Structure formats: C-alpha cells, structure tokens
Amino acid sequence: MPSKPARRSFIAAHPAFAGGQDTPRAFLERCLEQIDAREADVLAFVETAIPAARSAADAATVRWRENRQLSSVDGMPVGVKDVIETADMATGKGSPLFTGWRSGWDSASVMALREAGALILGKTVTTEFAASVPGPTRNPHDLARTPGGSSSGSAAGVAAGFISAGLGTQVVGSIVRPSSFCGVYGFKPSLGGINRGGSHDYMSQSCQGVLAASLDDVWRTAIEIAVRAGGDPGYPGLAGPMTTPEAKKPRRLVFLETPGWGAVSAPLKAAFEGSLARLRASGIEIVGRVNASEVADVEAALGDALKVTRDINGRESIWPLNIYAERDASKLSPQMRDRLTESQAMTPDEYRQSLARRAQIRALYARLASGADGCIALSATGAAPLGLSSTGDPSFAAPGSLLGVPALSLPLLSEGGLPVGVQLLGFEQKDADLFAIAGFVEQILG
Amino acid sequence: MPSKPARRSFIAAHPAFAGGQDTPRAFLERCLEQIDAREADVLAFVETAIPAARSAADAATVRWRENRQLSSVDGMPVGVKDVIETADMATGKGSPLFTGWRSGWDSASVMALREAGALILGKTVTTEFAASVPGPTRNPHDLARTPGGSSSGSAAGVAAGFISAGLGTQVVGSIVRPSSFCGVYGFKPSLGGINRGGSHDYMSQSCQGVLAASLDDVWRTAIEIAVRAGGDPGYPGLAGPMTTPEAKKPRRLVFLETPGWGAVSAPLKAAFEGSLARLRASGIEIVGRVNASEVADVEAALGDALKVTRDINGRESIWPLNIYAERDASKLSPQMRDRLTESQAMTPDEYRQSLARRAQIRALYARLASGADGCIALSATGAAPLGLSSTGDPSFAAPGSLLGVPALSLPLLSEGGLPVGVQLLGFEQKDADLFAIAGFVEQILG
Numbered sequence: 001m002p003s004k005p006a007r008r009s010f011i012a013a014h015p016a017f018a019g020g021q022d023t024p025r026a027f028l029e030r031c032l033e034q035i036d037a038r039e040a041d042v043l044a045f046v047e048t049a050i051p052a053a054r055s056a057a058d059a060a061t062v063r064w065r066e067n068r069q070l071s072s073v074d075g076m077p078v079g080v081k082d083v084i085e086t087a088d089m090a091t092g093k094g095s096p097l098f099t100g101w102r103s104g105w106d107s108a109s110v111m112a113l114r115e116a117g118a119l120i121l122g123k124t125v126t127t128e129f130a131a132s133v134p135g136p137t138r139n140p141h142d143l144a145r146t147p148g149g150s151s152s153g154s155a156a157g158v159a160a161g162f163i164s165a166g167l168g169t170q171v172v173g174s175i176v177r178p179s180s181f182c183g184v185y186g187f188k189p190s191l192g193g194i195n196r197g198g199s200h201d202y203m204s205q206s207c208q209g210v211l212a213a214s215l216d217d218v219w220r221t222a223i224e225i226a227v228r229a230g231g232d233p234g235y236p237g238l239a240g241p242m243t244t245p246e247a248k249k250p251r252r253l254v255f256l257e258t259p260g261w262g263a264v265s266a267p268l269k270a271a272f273e274g275s276l277a278r279l280r281a282s283g284i285e286i287v288g289r290v291n292a293s294e295v296a297d298v299e300a301a302l303g304d305a306l307k308v309t310r311d312i313n314g315r316e317s318i319w320p321l322n323i324y325a326e327r328d329a330s331k332l333s334p335q336m337r338d339r340l341t342e343s344q345a346m347t348p349d350e351y352r353q354s355l356a357r358r359a360q361i362r363a364l365y366a367r368l369a370s371g372a373d374g375c376i377a378l379s380a381t382g383a384a385p386l387g388l389s390s391t392g393d394p395s396f397a398a399p400g401s402l403l404g405v406p407a408l409s410l411p412l413l414s415e416g417g418l419p420v421g422v423q424l425l426g427f428e429q430k431d432a433d434l435f436a437i438a439g440f441v442e443q444i445l446g
Numbered sequence: 447m448p449s450k451p452a453r454r455s456f457i458a459a460h461p462a463f464a465g466g467q468d469t470p471r472a473f474l475e476r477c478l479e480q481i482d483a484r485e486a487d488v489l490a491f492v493e494t495a496i497p498a499a500r501s502a503a504d505a506a507t508v509r510w511r512e513n514r515q516l517s518s519v520d521g522m523p524v525g526v527k528d529v530i531e532t533a534d535m536a537t538g539k540g541s542p543l544f545t546g547w548r549s550g551w552d553s554a555s556v557m558a559l560r561e562a563g564a565l566i567l568g569k570t571v572t573t574e575f576a577a578s579v580p581g582p583t584r585n586p587h588d589l590a591r592t593p594g595g596s597s598s599g600s601a602a603g604v605a606a607g608f609i610s611a612g613l614g615t616q617v618v619g620s621i622v623r624p625s626s627f628c629g630v631y632g633f634k635p636s637l638g639g640i641n642r643g644g645s646h647d648y649m650s651q652s653c654q655g656v657l658a659a660s661l662d663d664v665w666r667t668a669i670e671i672a673v674r675a676g677g678d679p680g681y682p683g684l685a686g687p688m689t690t691p692e693a694k695k696p697r698r699l700v701f702l703e704t705p706g707w708g709a710v711s712a713p714l715k716a717a718f719e720g721s722l723a724r725l726r727a728s729g730i731e732i733v734g735r736v737n738a739s740e741v742a743d744v745e746a747a748l749g750d751a752l753k754v755t756r757d758i759n760g761r762e763s764i765w766p767l768n769i770y771a772e773r774d775a776s777k778l779s780p781q782m783r784d785r786l787t788e789s790q791a792m793t794p795d796e797y798r799q800s801l802a803r804r805a806q807i808r809a810l811y812a813r814l815a816s817g818a819d820g821c822i823a824l825s826a827t828g829a830a831p832l833g834l835s836s837t838g839d840p841s842f843a844a845p846g847s848l849l850g851v852p853a854l855s856l857p858l859l860s861e862g863g864l865p866v867g868v869q870l871l872g873f874e875q876k877d878a879d880l881f882a883i884a885g886f887v888e889q890i891l892g
Contacts, residue, residue, distance in 0.1 A: 087769070108765035197765045202643060204680025227794060233762040234650025236798045316679040319554035319643045323533070348673060352682045 006161035007213035010076040017064045024060040024075025034161045043136040044157035048122035056119045072220045074117030079124040079166035085198040094126040097331045107198025112228035124153025133333040145384040148178030149391030155182040165212035165221040169201040173394025179409040180379035183419030191404035192235025203316040219244040240432030247439025250373035255288040260395030263381040301361040305398045314343035315351040369427045379409040379421030406431040452607035453659035456522040463510045470506040470521025480607045489582040490603035494568035518666045520563030525570040525612035531644040540572040543777045553644025558674035570599025579779040591830040594624030595837030601628040611658035611667040615647040619840025625855035626825035629865025637850035638681025649762040665690040686878030693885025696819035701734040706841030709827040747807040751844045760789035761797040815873045825855040825867030852877040
C-alpha cells in the first residue's frame with residue numbers, strides 16, 4: 001500500500017504532449033493501468049466508459065500532435081461525481097432508489113468538459129444523495145480509512161492516479177474534507193461559480209467544484225468549464241485567466257480557527273502553526289482572533305455554521321426527499337429518513353430565520369476583506385479517521401460552504417503519515433485571487 | 447363560441463361543499479363535461495389523468511363530508527404546465543425531443559398540491575421549452591386567436607372551465623400575457639416565491655406561478671404550495687395568510703406605461719385611463735412619469751427590459767439547448783436554433799454586464815416602494831391577436847420578470863369583446879400586500 005500519493009497531473013504533461021514524448025492516449029493508458037492495479041481495493045468508480053475514453057483520447061492525441069488542441073484539458077481523464085448527469089452513463093446518486101437511472105443527457109459541466117476535449121472516464125462514488133451515508137470507496141492512502149465525502153470517489157480517484165481531475169459538489173464539507181483526507185487539491189468556488197445544471201444538488205449552499213492532482217489541474221479544469229457553461233443562472237460565474245493565476249504573496253492572511261480547532265490533535269496544531277510561522281517568515285502578516293476583533297466576531301459567528309447549514313439544508317431537502325420516501329422509504333438510509341422527519345418539523349419561518357442568520361454571518365465575514373487578502377485554516381480536524389461508516393468531521397469545511405466564498409484545500413500537511421489539507425478561504429467572486437495566494441503558499445509550504 | 451368566460455372557481459364552491467349541496471367529485475364531473483364539450487377545439491391538454499383525478503376527487507369528497515379536508519384546495523382540479531414534472535404523466539416540454547419523456551417523479555409544486563389534496567387533472571400545453579414557439583392550444587374566447595404563452599394550456603384550460611387553476615412559469619411574459627389574453631387571473635410571485643424543483647425552467651428570472659379562476663383560487667393555490675414546498679432554495683418563499691389577504695385600499699399607485707404603451711390602441715388606452723380615473727375617484731392617488739421623476743427614471747430604464755431579459759435568458763439557455771442541438775438539431779425549431787447561435791456568440795463578460803444592468807434597474811424600481819404601494823399597468827398591448835403562430839407581444843409582462851417583483855394580471859378590461867388584463871406590480875417579497883391591493887382594485891373595477 002503506497003503511502004505516497006500517486007497524483008497524476010495532466011497539465012504537467014503538457015510539454016511532453018507538445019514535444020511528442022507523451023500523448024493523451026498514453027496518459028490515459030497509465031491511468032487505466034493504475035485502475036487495473038488498485039480500483040478493486042479503492043472502489044472509486046460506480047461505472048466507467050473506457051472504450052469511449054480511449055476513442056476520445058485518440059482524437060485528443062491527434063489534436064495535440066497537430067497543435068490544435070481544444071483547450072488545456074483536451075485529453076484529460078476526468079471523473080464525474082455520480083450526482084451529476086452524463087449522457088452515456090447512469091446517475092445513481094448513491095442511492096438504491098436511483099441505481100442505473102439514466103437521464104440520457106450531460107450536465108452543464110460535463111457538456112463543457114466534452115467540448116473542451118476532456119475524457120469522461122467514469123462516474124465516481126458519492127454518498128447517498130451527496131449527504132452523509134458513505135458509499136464503498138476506500139482511502140487510497142490507507143484502505144481501512146474513509147476517503148471522506150461526499151465527493152468520495154473523485155477524491156480517491158485523483159489520489160490513486162486514476163484520473164487527473166474529478167468533479168465534486170459541496171454543500172457542507174463534500175469537496176474540502178475528502179480533498180484533505182485523500183491528499184488532493186480541492187476547490188469549492190464562490191457560490192454559483194460553476195453551472196449546476198444537471199447536477200442533483202439543489203440546495204442554496206450547493207456548489208459544484210473540482211478535485212485534482214495539482215493547483216494547475218484544478219484551475220484549468222474549473223475555468224475551462226466556466227467559460228463554456230458559465231455559473232449558476234444569475235451568478236457572474238467563475239472568472240479569471242485561462243492559465244493558472246500567477247503566484248502572488250498576500251500582504252495579510254487571517255488565521256481562522258473555526259469551530260473545528262478544539263478537535264485538532266496537539267501535533268497537528270503544532271504542524272499547522274509551524275506552517276503559519278513559515279508564512280510569517282516569508283513576510284506575510286497573519287492575524288487571528290487574539291489580535292483582531294473583527295476576526296473574533298467571525299470566529300464567534302462561525303460557531304453557528306454547522307447548525308445553520310444543517311437547518312437550511314434540511315428544509316431545502318424536503319423536496320425531493322419526501323417524494324423518495326413516499327415511493328419507497330426502505331430505500332432511504334435510516335439517517336436520511338430521520339433527517340426528513342426533522343426537516344419536516346421545521347416551519348417556513350424558522351427557515352427564513354436561518355437564512356437571515358446566514359446573511360448576518362456572511363456580512364461579518366465580508367468585513368474581513370478590507371484588511372486581509374484571504375483566510376487560512378486547516379481543511380479537517382485531522383487525517384482521515386479509521387473506518388468506512390462515516391465520512392468524518394466537516395467542521396472545517398462548513399464555514400466556506402455557509403459563507404459562499406471560494407475555498408481551496410492544498411495537500412500540504414500530514415498527521416501520522418497521512419495527508420491533511422491546508423485550507424485557504426477567499427472572498428466572494430475573488431476566486432482567481434485565491435489561486436494566486438495559493439500559488440505563493442504552496443511555494444513556501446510545499 | 448361563448449364570449450363570456452366560463453371560469454370555474456373552486457374556492458367559491460367551498461360553502462356548497464361544506465353544506466353538502468356540492469362535492470369535489472361533482473365539481474370535477476362538471477369540469478370533465480366541459481372538457482368533453484370543448485377540449486377538441488381548445489387543445490389545452492397534452493395528457494390527462496382522469497381516472498386518477500376521479501379517485502382523488504372521491505377521497506376529497508369524503509374528507510369534505512367529514513370536515514377534515516386537507517387544505518383549501520382539497521379536491522381542486524389543477525392543470526400542470528408541461529415543463530413541470532409529474533410522476534404519473536410525461537413531461538414533454540413542448541418539444542419533439544421530449545415527447546413522452548417521463549421523469550417518474552413529481553416536481554416540488556406537484557408534490558405540495560397532492561399533499562394538499564388537489565387533483566392533478568392533466569399536463570397543459572407549453573410552447574417549446576417555455577419559450578416562444580407555440581403549441582396547438584387555441585384561445586377559448588376565439589379559436590382563431592392565440593391563447594398567449596408560454597403557459598398556453600393552463601391559461602386556456604382555466605378560461606374554458608376545464609380546471610380551476612393551472613401551474614405556469616414565467617421568465618419573460620409567460621403567465622401575465624396568457625392570463626390577459628384568456629381572461630383569467632395570473633400570478634407571477636416574487637423571484638423564488640415557489641419552489642421550482644422539478645420544473646424545466648432554469649433561468650435566473652424564471653418563476654413558477656399560478657393561473658386561476660379567481661383571485662381566491664390564485665392565492666389559495668399558491669400559498670398551499672408554498673407552505674409545503676417552500677420557495678426556491680435560498681429564497682424566503684411566498685409568505686402570507688392561508689386565506690386570501692383582505693382587500694385594502696392603497697394610498698398611492700404608480701401608473702407604469704412600460705415600453706408597451708406605444709403599441710396600445712386608442713380605445714384600450716381610453717378604457718385603461720377610465721379605470722385609473724375610477725381608482726382615483728375611490729381615493730387612490732395615482733402618479734406617473736409626468737408627475738414623479740423617480741417614475742420617469744424607472745420608465746426610461748424599462749426601455750431596456752426586453753433586451754436585457756433576452757440577453758440574460760440567452761446566455762443562461764446555452765445549457766441545455768446546446769446538448770439538445772447536438773443530439774438532434776432537426777427537432778429544435780428554427781427560432782430556437784437561431785437563438786442558440788446568437789447566445790453562443792455572447793461572452794461571459796457581456797452576460798455579467800447584463801446582470802449588472804438588471805441589478806441597476808431593480809434598484810431604480812425598489813426606490814418606488816418608499817412612495818407607493820404598488821404599480822398598475824396593462825397586462826398586454828391589446829386583446830389576443832389573430833393567428834396561432836405567435837404568442838403575442840410580451841412588452842407589458844417583461845418588466846415584472848426582469849424586476850423579480852410580484853405581478854398579478856386581473857381580467858378587468860376588454861377590447862373588441864375580448865379580455866385584456868390589468869396588471870398590478872408589487873415589491874419584492876410583498877406578494878401578500880399586492881393581493882390586498884388587487885382585492886380592492888377588483889372591487890372598484892370588477
């Protein structure tokens with residue numbers, strides 16, 4: 001069992017494609033070899049489309065040879081979380097109610113990826129309806145551990161080198177947490193950054209994002225989608241350069257403990273504080289709750305992040321959960337049935353109060369933008385926990401979801417030899433700026 | 447051909463249900479008789495579910511007899527626009543690409559209606575993808591005329607007395623215009639007022655609403671849906687009393703000409719101005735562009751309403767139109783194919799500029815709230831035009847869509863013996879207040 005990640009960056013292979021030493025088809029075959037070797041253990045995929053991917057890789061190979069590639073992800077092997085529709089594969093949503101269900105159409109993001117030449121290699125395992133009940137996927141770094149969720153298969157597939165990038169979705173912790181546990185790069189854009197059309201992830205905090213092998217693979221994949229499919233209707237959508245924003249040293253970062261800090265082990269706290277010290281040594285000012293009252297206000301407000309998120313998501317899930325339960329409640333997990341019962345007890349006015357509370361917390365956070373370039377936090381309370389029955393603690397990921405701001409998890413720390421992410425949080429619509437900061441942070445800590 | 451509307455209010459039958467002189471089953475049978483008599487001419491339905499409606503009507507009849515009805519719409523015959531999913535009927539979206547397509551699940555609104563006891567009597571004709579290319583429906587007031595669109599079948603079905611209420615959707619003029627042409631009550635709520643889950647109407651101005659036989663039928667249907675299914679995720683959702691808000695005289699109304707005014711005939715202008723005079727005589731102050739500069743600012747800005755709406759909707763339709771075109775472009779109308787080509791030429795930045803312009807216009811309109819209780823306008827440039835190849839001019843309906851504010855069309859005027867609506871526009875989230883005004887306006891003008 002390799003403890004080193006086997007991430008496979010497609011963008012890093014660009015020069016070899018251009019120079020003729022490598023091809024997208026050969027790149028794909030290396031992914032397929034890895035799948036042959038490890039998928040039986042990792043279980044990242046629900047379904048694959050290998051013949052179609054090989055044809056698409058051959059077409060991309062010709063385009064690269066003739067220097068007329070469609071985009072920077074032309075030929076990139078990509079996995080698609082199984083709540084996102086694909087024309088050629090089923091969309092099972094991690095639920096026995098939908099096993100084998102086919103919409104027959106591509107989601108907006110998959111449409112964009114195909115237009116950009118990417119290979120839709122397979123559907124990746126999701127928890128039940130992208131919520132909390134896990135699928136079969138195991139953590140490639142230790143098969144006895146959860147990969148995190150809900151974007152479990154995309155995270156594990158990238159970590160295992162099956163794919164260069166995977167589409168994910170996040171409404172609480174579903175991109176940042178599995179990215180942290182699996183040691184991959186994970187990006188949840190600003191709310192509405194990537195068009196969710198055709199993704200079964202309906203909540204007001206829901207966001208589609210990318211998990212990938214490097215910062216470059218994340219950005220390139222995300223921006224190639226956004227320029228073709230846009231953001232959610234009514235949102236400006238992810239904006240920025242077609243190449244990864246150049247690394248730029250931030251002047252000041254806010255260290256956010258978040259409600260998760262109390263659950264972090266002393267060694268991991270020390271490692272994270274060591275990272276902060278190295279960033280300070282590079283000339284970045286780092287402020288926290290102890291030396292900035294507006295940060296303390298945000299930290300206090302984030303104490304409500306999980307509860308407010310849970311209340312909002314609950315009420316927003318009554319449909320469709322209720323019609324699923326009416327059809328066959330025995331095919332919903334007990335957790336999902338309990339969730340539905342709880343949510344149905346909530347009144348419209350309680351929901352409106354939760355929305356108002358979320359708006360308050362967002363306003364408090366937005367004030368930080370005048371004095372800082374972004375925030376830095378852990379991505380999870382520790383390494384992936386043992387066992388496959390829970391996807392782990394989302395305390396560190398929930399704030400970014402609640403706030404609707406861009407969040408990036410970088411695989412820069414470890415605990416007990418297992419990966420842990422450093423999380424950067426930005427400000428609304430400033431996703432490209434966050435990548436520039438991340439480039440610098442990675443130079444210092446990587 | 448009856449020129450008098452044959453609207454059939456379910457709420458008006460409440461006392462007879464309660465007193466035992468009438469039953470929901472008998473009410474349904476009268477609807478079915480009318481369908482037998484006129485549906486072959488009107489063509490309001492794509493599909494009906496009559497046996498299921500009869501069973502549901504029998505169950506409602508028992509509940510009314512035992513005074514344990516589920517809601518005020520328990521037993522109400524309702525039509526569902528054919529872009530909104532129903533478990534027991536296909537959802538054809540007005541396109542040969544989707545004829546007979548079944549999702550197998552109820553939309554959020556249909557789920558709510560069934561929980562409230564309403565009878566889902568059939569799917570009503572929509573234009574192609576709820577845009578501009580008409581279906582076969584004819585105007586019940588004159589079969590040679592369009593019923594308007596895109597909620598064509600719901601409007602015609604209510605006008606013909608087939609159903610008491612129909613679900614509709616509006617992104618430009620799709621509820622207000624057909625309500626005006628067919629002489630029914632139409633309500634487009636504040637943006638996000640009714641949960642669009644399971645409705646194939648994805649745009650940022652898209653709104654689900656209700657067309658019905660009376661103001662009571664509209665409000666009761668809408669609020670019974672909203673309390674069960676909520677609004678769109680992240681929106682407070684339609685709020686107000688479970689009974690129709692009591693009529694209340696507004697202090698001041700703004701007369702909005704809108705860009706449509708120039709196309710109105712002199713007699714209709716005179717009739718509308720006569721209505722304004724009667725409202726003034728009742729003690730309501732009415733201001734317009736000539737005597738209030740903030741109104742003039744709004745009128746000037748609304749000159750862009752159709753263009754901004756068209757640009758935003760265009761870019762927001764690239765997905766899914768593009769995947770439809772790739773599958774089989776011959777099954778899209780030429781208009782839709784042209785639309786897609788135009789939309790694909792728009793850049794993300796042009797889209798963002800249109801969003802910014804919309805936000806500006808919304809801010810200008812919102813300033814009116816400090817001095818007025820609502821706005822009054824025509825619902826259409828005139829009576830339904832002759833011919834079935836166009837659904838008519840949306841100039842009067844587009845402003846409410848662009849603004850995201852509640853809009854109500856009341857069948858209070860006529861031109862050449864055919865119905866024309868008076869439109870009331872309110873302020874965001876003040877839908878119940880708009881109904882109170884409408885109650886008063888109807889008392890004066892009805």
